[in-house]
Amino acid sequence: MHEMSIAINIVRTLKDEMALHPGTTLKKVKLGIGEFSGVEVESLRFSLEFALAEENWQGVEFEMAKTPLGAKCKECGARFNADSSDFRCPKCGSDKFDIEAGQSVTIDSITVE
Amino acid sequence: MTEIKIQKNVLSKNDELAAELRRDFARKGVLVLNMLSSPGSGKTTLLEKTARALAGKLRIAAIEGDLQTERDADRIRAAGVRAVQINTGRGCHLDANMIANILPKLEVAELDVLFIENVGNLVCPAAFDLGEDFAVLLMSVTEGDDKPAKYPTAFLKADLLVLNKLDLQPYTNFDIERFRGDVARVKPSLPMLQVSCTTEQGLESWFQWIERKTKAKRERPRR
Numbered sequence: 001m002h003e004m005s006i007a008i009n010i011v012r013t014l015k016d017e018m019a020l021h022p023g024t025t026l027k028k029v030k031l032g033i034g035e036f037s038g039v040e041v042e043s044l045r046f047s048l049e050f051a052l053a054e055e056n057w058q059g060v061e062f063e064m065a066k067t068p069l070g071a072k073c074k075e076c077g078a079r080f081n082a083d084s085s086d087f088r089c090p091k092c093g094s095d096k097f098d099i100e101a102g103q104s105v106t107i108d109s110i111t112v113e
Numbered sequence: 114m115t116e117i118k119i120q121k122n123v124l125s126k127n128d129e130l131a132a133e134l135r136r137d138f139a140r141k142g143v144l145v146l147n148m149l150s151s152p153g154s155g156k157t158t159l160l161e162k163t164a165r166a167l168a169g170k171l172r173i174a175a176i177e178g179d180l181q182t183e184r185d186a187d188r189i190r191a192a193g194v195r196a197v198q199i200n201t202g203r204g205c206h207l208d209a210n211m212i213a214n215i216l217p218k219l220e221v222a223e224l225d226v227l228f229i230e231n232v233g234n235l236v237c238p239a240a241f242d243l244g245e246d247f248a249v250l251l252m253s254v255t256e257g258d259d260k261p262a263k264y265p266t267a268f269l270k271a272d273l274l275v276l277n278k279l280d281l282q283p284y285t286n287f288d289i290e291r292f293r294g295d296v297a298r299v300k301p302s303l304p305m306l307q308v309s310c311t312t313e314q315g316l317e318s319w320f321q322w323i324e325r326k327t328k329a330k331r332e333r334p335r336r
Contacts, residue, residue, distance in 0.1 A: 002204075002205055002206055002236075002237035002240060002241075005204070005206075005208070006123055006124070009123045009124060009126065009127075010123050012126075013121055013123060013125075013126075017117075017119060017121075021117070024115075027114060028116075031123075036265065036266045036269060037240060037266075038236045038237060038239055038240050038266045039240075087269075087298065087299055087300060087301065088301065095300075095301030095302050096302055099269070103240070103266075103269075103270075104122050104123065104124055104240070105122070105123040105124070106120060106121060106122050106123065107119050107120075107121045107123060108118070108119065108120060109116050109117060109118045109119055109120075110116070110117050110119060111114055111115065111116045111117070112114070112115055112117065113114050113115075
């Protein structure tokens with residue numbers, strides 16, 4: 001259950017970001033939830049409610065999209081989305097790769113008014 | 114209404130701090146191992162055995178992460194190793210900030226190896242970089258051979274897999290070949306050691322792995 005610390009980190013990051021846009025109100029936040037972030041979407045929504053209330057923020061809509069596990073092959077350089085049942089480069093079959101996306105939670109965009 | 118693109122990692126603050134810790138560990142030439150496992154897989158026992166076996170060869174310290182109690186730190190201290198305890202309260206993982214805060218209690222520059230015993234949990238600790246050189250995943254045969262399929266995140270993060278309680282395997286339905294196959298589907302390059310902390314079978318290869326990595330770290334610090 002680390003969704004609460006993720007939620008608090010999201011709100012903290014949003015506060016920093018909103019400081020760059022004075023006089024506006026936060027309306028909507030798009031989040032990317034990594035398939036391998038270990039984050040449960042429903043639990044994150046629940047935790048966000050508390051984290052937002054703490055800041056007295058209301059009426060913020062959260063849109064959450066899954067981010068697949070993005071990898072880059074160390075042998076041939078191909079970029080691919082790893083399937084959770086088979087972690088191999090589809091181009092050359094190598095099992096050596098760097099993970100580039102899908103292990104974290106990202107704030108992709110905010111909508112302000 | 115204006116949409117503003119941000120593309121910010123929510124844990125970027127943790128990751129930045131972890132990168133800072135990693136640079137500091139490299140300067141001091143200390144090997145840092147982040148030990149991940151379920152509760153009861155034998156992390157503390159493995160550390161006790163390791164501490165006793167490597168005493169006099171390597172200077173070791175341990176950070177013990179647990180929800181409550183000093184019991185693990187006490188056990189490690191009894192094995193002759195300097196240990197500090199982090200109690201996370203209800204928290205399910207350690208983060209880089211907790212490590213940064215406790216480091217002043219350890220003389221890191223005087224160490225060869227620092228073990229970080231993470232909170233027993235195969236999900237949350239995998240998300241938090243602590244600045245370690247390697248994540249070591251400890252599993253035991255009594256946990257069942259289906260864990261790679263159920264908890265791929267932890268296996269994906271791991272750099273070394275240690276399978277413990279091998280002496281109990283005849284009393285379980287744990288199938289080592291099936292386990293090996295499932296691990297290979299998640300991370301084919303993940304090396305595995307098979308050990309028993311009770312009979313000490315296989316422990317020698319674990320000690321050798323640590324000695325090899327310590328030497329490499331001292332001679333050519335990563336990053």
